[in-house]
Amino acid sequence: MTVVVWWTVGGIAIGVLAPPILRALMRRGTDAAVLLVVWGVLVCLTLSAVALPALAELLHRCWLALHAGAPGPLDTVAGALSAVALIVAVIRGGWRVGRTSRHRRRLHDKHAELAWLLTGSGPRSGTVLWLPATEPLAYSLAGDPPLVVMSTGLRQCLDGVSVNAVAAHEHAHVRRRHHLLITVAQAAAAGLGWLPLMRHSPSLVRTLVELDADAVAAHTHGHHGLRRALQTLQTAPAPAAALGIVGDCTQLRLARLDGRSSSYSRRFSDSTAGCGAALVLGMTMLLTFTALIGLASCTGG
Numbered sequence: 001m002t003v004v005v006w007w008t009v010g011g012i013a014i015g016v017l018a019p020p021i022l023r024a025l026m027r028r029g030t031d032a033a034v035l036l037v038v039w040g041v042l043v044c045l046t047l048s049a050v051a052l053p054a055l056a057e058l059l060h061r062c063w064l065a066l067h068a069g070a071p072g073p074l075d076t077v078a079g080a081l082s083a084v085a086l087i088v089a090v091i092r093g094g095w096r097v098g099r100t101s102r103h104r105r106r107l108h109d110k111h112a113e114l115a116w117l118l119t120g121s122g123p124r125s126g127t128v129l130w131l132p133a134t135e136p137l138a139y140s141l142a143g144d145p146p147l148v149v150m151s152t153g154l155r156q157c158l159d160g161v162s163v164n165a166v167a168a169h170e171h172a173h174v175r176r177r178h179h180l181l182i183t184v185a186q187a188a189a190a191g192l193g194w195l196p197l198m199r200h201s202p203s204l205v206r207t208l209v210e211l212d213a214d215a216v217a218a219h220t221h222g223h224h225g226l227r228r229a230l231q232t233l234q235t236a237p238a239p240a241a242a243l244g245i246v247g248d249c250t251q252l253r254l255a256r257l258d259g260r261s262s263s264y265s266r267r268f269s270d271s272t273a274g275c276g277a278a279l280v281l282g283m284t285m286l287l288t289f290t291a292l293i294g295l296a297s298c299t300g301g
Contacts, residue, residue, distance in 0.1 A: 004056045005078050011049015015195035018042045022204055029256065032211035036181065039204065040279035043188060046197055047280070050089075051287045054082035089191030096190035100183055103241045108143030115147075123147050128167055136233055139242040140170040142179035149242075157232055161225035165217045166233075166245050169226065172216035173243045178209035182243075184280050207249040214253050227257045 022042075025035055057079025114131070115123040123129060125145035130152055131137060137151035148170040154163050173179065185201035192198040217226050230250055238244025 004052055008049045008053055008078060008082070011046050011052075012195065014042055014049070015046040015192075015197040018046075018197045019200040019204065026204075026207065026211070026252075029259065032208045032215060033176075036205070036208050036212065037275045037279070039201070039208070040275060042197060043201070043280050044283040046195060047188075047192075047283055048287070050082060050085055050192065050195075052082070053078035054080075054086055055287070057082075085192070091191075093187035093191030097183060097187045100186060100241070104142050104179075107239055107241050108141050108147065111141060111147055111149060112143075126171070136236050137238070138166045138170055138233065138236065139238040139244040140173040140179070141239075141242050142174075142183075146174040146179070148174060154233075158229055159225070161221060162229040162232070165221040165226040166229045168217040168220050169213045169229075169245060170243070172213035173209065176209075176212060176216070178213065178243060181205050181209055188280070203248075206247060207252065209243070210247055210249055210253060211256060213243075214257065218257065223257045227254060230254055230257070 022035060022039060025038075026032075111129060112123050115121070115129050118129070118132070123145055127148070129147055129149045131149060133151040134153045134156065135151060136153040136157055137149065138154060139149055141147040141149065148167065150163075150167065150170070154166065158166070182202065182205055185205040188198040188201045214226060230246060230253060233245050234250055236244065236246055238246075
């Protein structure tokens with residue numbers, strides 16, 4: 001077996017073994033921002049492992065054909081399978097990103113119209129859009145500008161400290177690029193869902209971004225206020241394309257707050273949590289650029 005095939009086997013092994021390791025670190029209280037970066041690195045390694053056989057085959061046939069012998073049969077088969085996997089991943093992942101973006105854009109437009117009706121002006125970044133509703137609501141929306149939406153019903157069931165903690169939690173989602181992380185995770189699952197790391201990425205990343213936002217809010221407003229909010233708002237609804245205050249991982253979040261393990265340090269800036277998405281997007285662009293250069297060389301040759 002060649003080095004390329006061994007690298008691919010190792011990368012696929014990472015894609016199989018990584019989810020339980022990440023979940024174990026999560027349960028042990030490892031900082032969520034750190035785990036988001038680790039997730040991004042692991043996804044990049046797995047993605048490069050899947051893509052490398054196709055790129056190596058392209059390089060061999062187009063650039064090295066005059067200086068080396070024909071590739072071995074194992075390399076050829078691995079390259080063909082890699083190319084098929086990449087094409088399917090691009091189509092399915094791109095479709096998922098487009099679908100998610102359309103849903104988010106429509107939801108953002110509706111809330112922008114609400115902002116005009118309620119305040120007489122468009123939504124502004126860094127502010128809260130207060131909806132006159134008795135039902136407690138709290139969620140954030142991606143868009144331009146990103147929105148934090150809360151209802152006046154929150155003030156009827158929560159004290160001031162808890163309301164401020166909820167607002168800080170939602171603002172953390174916006175500042176730390178959590179919506180982008182979830183979009184990348186969903187695209188990875190749609191494109192390469194046959195790998196456990198990719199298939200479990202949406203649930204892993206959703207849990208991690210909630211823990212990360214909790215850590216930021218608890219650092220500013222204390223554990224007690226946020227804990228009261230989570231307990232009170234466990235059934236609070238939120239649009240599917242938004243990030244709400246509660247979710248499937250509420251019990252884990254409460255356990256972290258009880259154990260004071262929702263660690264947050266100023267050394268992790270607001271951009272740190274988004275590094276995972278930046279790594280994956282950067283790796284995707286690098287692989288695409290490499291493939292285009294290879295194809296151009298073939299055409300030129």
